[in-house]
Amino acid sequence: MSRVNALVVAPEEEIVLDIISFFNSDILNNDAAEISEHADIISEGLIDSMGIIRLLTHLQILYDIKDFDNTDLTLDNFRTIQRIADMIARYRKPSP
Amino acid sequence: MVATQQTLTSTNPLEDIAALCRLVRIPGGTFLMGDDDGFPQERPAHEVQVDSFWAGKYCVTVREYFEFIQSADSNFQELWCDFVDPCFIRKRVSDYVITEDAAEFPMVQVSFVGAVAYCNWLSRQFGLAPVYDLDSLEADLSQNGFRLLKEAEWEYACGGPRQWKYGYGDSFRPDLSCYRKYAGEFKQQRAASLHVGGFGLYDYSPLPVGTLPPNDYGLYEMIGNVNEWCHDRYGPYDKQAQVNPQGKPTGSFRVIRGGSFLDEVDKLRKTYRHAIHYSSKCTIDGFRIARNVES
Numbered sequence: 001m002s003r004v005n006a007l008v009v010a011p012e013e014e015i016v017l018d019i020i021s022f023f024n025s026d027i028l029n030n031d032a033a034e035i036s037e038h039a040d041i042i043s044e045g046l047i048d049s050m051g052i053i054r055l056l057t058h059l060q061i062l063y064d065i066k067d068f069d070n071t072d073l074t075l076d077n078f079r080t081i082q083r084i085a086d087m088i089a090r091y092r093k094p095s096p
Numbered sequence: 097m098v099a100t101q102q103t104l105t106s107t108n109p110l111e112d113i114a115a116l117c118r119l120v121r122i123p124g125g126t127f128l129m130g131d132d133d134g135f136p137q138e139r140p141a142h143e144v145q146v147d148s149f150w151a152g153k154y155c156v157t158v159r160e161y162f163e164f165i166q167s168a169d170s171n172f173q174e175l176w177c178d179f180v181d182p183c184f185i186r187k188r189v190s191d192y193v194i195t196e197d198a199a200e201f202p203m204v205q206v207s208f209v210g211a212v213a214y215c216n217w218l219s220r221q222f223g224l225a226p227v228y229d230l231d232s233l234e235a236d237l238s239q240n241g242f243r244l245l246k247e248a249e250w251e252y253a254c255g256g257p258r259q260w261k262y263g264y265g266d267s268f269r270p271d272l273s274c275y276r277k278y279a280g281e282f283k284q285q286r287a288a289s290l291h292v293g294g295f296g297l298y299d300y301s302p303l304p305v306g307t308l309p310p311n312d313y314g315l316y317e318m319i320g321n322v323n324e325w326c327h328d329r330y331g332p333y334d335k336q337a338q339v340n341p342q343g344k345p346t347g348s349f350r351v352i353r354g355g356s357f358l359d360e361v362d363k364l365r366k367t368y369r370h371a372i373h374y375s376s377k378c379t380i381d382g383f384r385i386a387r388n389v390e391s
Binding site for chain 2: 026049050051053054056057060061066067068070073
């Protein structure tokens, strides 16, 4: 999956778009459902624990994140796409 | 008691290690790994070849892990395990103690790091070369010491020579796995029924290792009872055929296999895979040892 062009979007927005892209292709199987970055994806049953692992594994490779701290892997951090993006932004390596 | 070098007695040390550590030799072969009809992480099914290997007949027991904790050269670190109920090893003010009657239950509440630290310690007991670097969690799989089963080895060993979907057959049998609704003839031996380890407060709990019938390779409780840490870092499958795959080179999540006493039927298949952070310690997760077959 290619990363959204970083030249035209802010870094955090880029992460949000990458997550939505993964959601559409790998979680929702391109069923055309629209997903908001503020929707409660846990309560709405859009993702389960293995879906979160798949998403985090994808983001870890995409953003070259060496490791996640287990204390960050809480349900609250995965409740919305925006919260996931916020967490990823904290781990993301600064650009050279 | 775990065997030490002093207890090796026969003229064939490899046979000694296998017997003392309760290992089964699994002959290598080729099989279809994954399931195109399974959960997304089980897809795509793809051909895999594995070399022969040794696999633990049972999950590592509380008694075996406790010996590691107590060993002077284990360098045991408390953060590798949790000691909160329900649990089989309790922490007291200055030491640890096995919960009454818990010795033959599978060791749980142990992280991936705690599992591979046990493998390294056991290797040293037999004069074998440790496989894992406990700081980086990198592994040298060419070493002759103990390790966890690679994910492909786990699935191949679980399926047995005929690669049964459920390990014992292609139809689910509710009496042959300790799962959420287990009500088989041994249900009174579950930890909850025996009020062992604080499980009496819960409906669901594991059986002692070796309670249910083995699969066709002679391995016990591959499906259900407790999940088993595997060696591999989690990653999506490739569709190309693989030879001795060993997981992704980077990542924070390690594969667990087998399903547990908390799971429903849909997780109790040889192809089902999940993953958790390498430092996670759960009441439903244990591990099984493995070794390379020396040429």
